[in-house]
Amino acid sequence: MKNDVDLSKLMGQCGEWLRGSGPESDIVISSRIRLARNLADFPFIRRCTEQDRANIERTLVEKLESVSELRDALYLNVARLKSVDRQFLVERQLISREHADAQGARSVAIDAHEEFSVMVNEEDHLRIQLMKSGLDLEAAWDQINRIDDIIESQVTYAFHEQLGYLTACPTNVGTGMRVSVMLHLPALVITRQIDKVFRSLQKISLAVRGLYGEGSQAMGDFYQISNQVTLGRTEANLIQQVKEMVPLLIAYERRAREFLMRESPKDLHDRVSRAYGILCTAQTISSEETMHLLSSVRMGVNLGLIENLEIFTLNQLFIQTQPAHLQKIRGAELDTADRNIERATYLQQHLRKGNYGENPKSN
Amino acid sequence: MKCQHCEKPATFHITELTGGHPQELHLCEEHARQYLTQADGGEEPGGVSLASALTQHMKVGQTAEELARLDQRACPVCGITFYEFRSQGRLGCPHDYYFFAEELEPLLVTIHSETAHVGKRPRRAPTGSETRMELIRLRRAMKEAVEKEQYERASELRDEIRQLEDSHRHDAGAAAEVVEEGEGSPKKKNKRSGRKP
Numbered sequence: 090m091k092n093d094v095d096l097s098k099l100m101g102q103c104g105e106w107l108r109g110s111g112p113e114s115d116i117v118i119s120s121r122i123r124l125a126r127n128l129a130d131f132p133f134i135r136r137c138t139e140q141d142r143a144n145i146e147r148t149l150v151e152k153l154e155s156v157s158e159l160r161d162a163l164y165l166n167v168a169r170l171k172s173v174d175r176q177f178l179v180e181r182q183l184i185s186r187e188h189a190d191a192q193g194a195r196s197v198a199i200d201a202h203e204e205f206s207v208m209v210n211e212e213d214h215l216r217i218q219l220m221k222s223g224l225d226l227e228a229a230w231d232q233i234n235r236i237d238d239i240i241e242s243q244v245t246y247a248f249h250e251q252l253g254y255l256t257a258c259p260t261n262v263g264t265g266m267r268v269s270v271m272l273h274l275p276a277l278v279i280t281r282q283i284d285k286v287f288r289s290l291q292k293i294s295l296a297v298r299g300l301y302g303e304g305s306q307a308m309g310d311f312y313q314i315s316n317q318v319t320l321g322r323t324e325a326n327l328i329q330q331v332k333e334m335v336p337l338l339i340a341y342e343r344r345a346r347e348f349l350m351r352e353s354p355k356d357l358h359d360r361v362s363r364a365y366g367i368l369c370t371a372q373t374i375s376s377e378e379t380m381h382l383l384s385s386v387r388m389g390v391n392l393g394l395i396e397n398l399e400i401f402t403l404n405q406l407f408i409q410t411q412p413a414h415l416q417k418i419r420g421a422e423l424d425t426a427d428r429n430i431e432r433a434t435y436l437q438q439h440l441r442k443g444n445y446g447e448n449p450k451s452n
Numbered sequence: 453m454k455c456q457h458c459e460k461p462a463t464f465h466i467t468e469l470t471g472g473h474p475q476e477l478h479l480c481e482e483h484a485r486q487y488l489t490q491a492d493g494g495e496e497p498g499g500v501s502l503a504s505a506l507t508q509h510m511k512v513g514q515t516a517e518e519l520a521r522l523d524q525r526a527c528p529v530c531g532i533t534f535y536e537f538r539s540q541g542r543l544g545c546p547h548d549y550y551f552f553a554e555e556l557e558p559l560l561v562t563i564h565s566e567t568a569h570v571g572k573r574p575r576r577a578p579t580g581s582e583t584r585m586e587l588i589r590l591r592r593a594m595k596e597a598v599e600k601e602q603y604e605r606a607s608e609l610r611d612e613i614r615q616l617e618d619s620h621r622h623d624a625g626a627a628a629e630v631v632e633e634g635e636g637s638p639k640k641k642n643k644r645s646g647r648k649p
Contacts, residue, residue, distance in 0.1 A: 129546060129584045130584040130587050131545075132529075132530045132544055132545040132588050132592075133542065133543055133545055133546075134542075135540065135542045136531075136544035136545060138595050140591075141591065212542070234572070237572075241575065241576070242575070242576070245574075245576070245584075247546035248574050249569070251568055251569065252560075252567075252569055253569025253571060253572075253573075254569075257542045258502065258541060258542055259502065259543065259556060259559060259560060259563060260502050260563055262560070262569075263564065263569045263571060264571040264572065266571070318565065320560060320564035320569060321564055321565065321566020321567070321570060322566070322570065323571045323572075324571050327571075
């Protein structure tokens with residue numbers, strides 16, 4: 090396994106899920122499926138000794154590397170990565186915050202397109218995740234199911250005749266599957282309807298989280314909706330449950346946007362223009378403020394209120410202005426104050442130019 | 453330890469798992485109930501949390517003594533007690549799902565409303581699950597022996613582990629049985645029906 094990899098390869102590209110393509114991509118950012126799996130002959134992670142963890146990691150990484158589909162993946166020893174590099178992977182959604190902050194032997198395999206990643210020794214021995222741009226859950230399931238089959242041909246998973254795949258936390262038992270769709274819902278936030286929408290989603294046992302899985306206060310108006318239940322339903326059924334909510338949420342968001350355009354077009358245009366103005370001219374700016382303002386600009390572009398700016402550019406800026414990304418781009422460790430200055434400079438450069446990088450293959 | 457909200461001893465140790473970071477709560481029975489009622493109020497992001505499911509589970513008519521007895525039960529394979537599971541929210545090994553089956557069932561009903569898996573099954577029927585459990589148990593015993601400086605015992609255990617690992621590897625290779633996806637080969641019938649009233 091490569092240890093001190095350079096993450097520069099990742100820096101030069103943007104994750105598949107940020108491509109900004111796919112149906113309804115102005116509102117639907119990405120689709121994601123993750124599977125939790127455990128080896129049958131080891132305790133769950135919390136109960137593992139250091140030796141166990143090391144054994145699990147060695148066994149799994151060896152097996153993963155032996156599979157042709159996973160041979161070209163980037164294998165990272167997370168335990169040996171610098172803190173800023175771990176944070177960098179969190180910001181790209183390639184590992185979880187828990188995986189970054191944990192102790193002991195752990196690693197991650199990431200494919201070249203950043204579509205899938207396999208975390209070893211997270212809360213479960215294996216956390217396989219697959220991300221797609223836009224709403225594309227079926228394709229995500231086909232791919233992740235195949236990867237799961239391949240891994241399963243190499244190891245024996247902990248599986249219970251009645252309860253299905255066994256996981257460290259009973260909230261994941263059964264399919265071990267979490268299906269989520271990330272949506273950008275700024276107009277529902279502005280019109281204060283978002284809480285109402287989420288309360289109704291919770292009633293049908295769907296969970297709502299922010300961009301990085303934080304609580305109800307979502308950064309940049311990005312929300313992930315996902316299934317809460319993992320047992321007693323088929324995978325197809327769980328996908329369907331999340332999927333059928335998406336058109337409704339899109340319709341609500343569109344209605345809220347139309348309402349704002351109709352009832353208070355000047356206020357809306359003003360909000361968007363001011364946000365753009367601040368982002369283009371600020372001399373120092375925090376990550377939170379950046380996310381908040383980028384959100385308004387993103388909606389502005391989608392509504393045709395700002396021209397000559399691509400959604401792809403904005404999608405990238407959401408990630409590139411995160412603390413670890415800024416430091417990687419700059420190639421130096423920066424404290425908060427310096428980051429805020431660096432961020433402002435970075436935003437000016439990329440927004441004033443009105444164009445940013447090259448949009449990779451858009452199909 | 454005292455309850456976070458009053459002077460009574462904290463008998464419920466809850467790790468809240470929804471939201472960003474795990475949050476530790478140490479509460480007396482009364483405040484644990486109160487906490488549950490709040491959590492049920494719809495303010496929790498993400499539906500039924502494990503903590504509220506656990507609290508709900510305990511309030512179904514369990515006395516403090518019953519709970520204390522239950523808490524002391526320990527899995528013979530990984531050694532985790534039900535108390536440890538209750539306070540950390542994570543199980544210790546696959547065998548816990550068998551050993552604590554009775555305790556877990558109402559919890560699973562609260563979280564998932566179901567108790568039977570109907571999704572994907574491994575293509576290969578898992579074999580030798582007893583050996584696997586034995587391996588987990590022996591590794592733990594070896595670690596304990598080392599900690600107690602019983603090196604002779606530890607080395608015996610190590611040999612036993614190696615032997616098991618070897619024989620197990622051979623067995624697994626020979627017995628790997630390919631079954632059609634979605635069918636599996638259930639060894640025993642599910643006694644419990646899917647949904648609880």
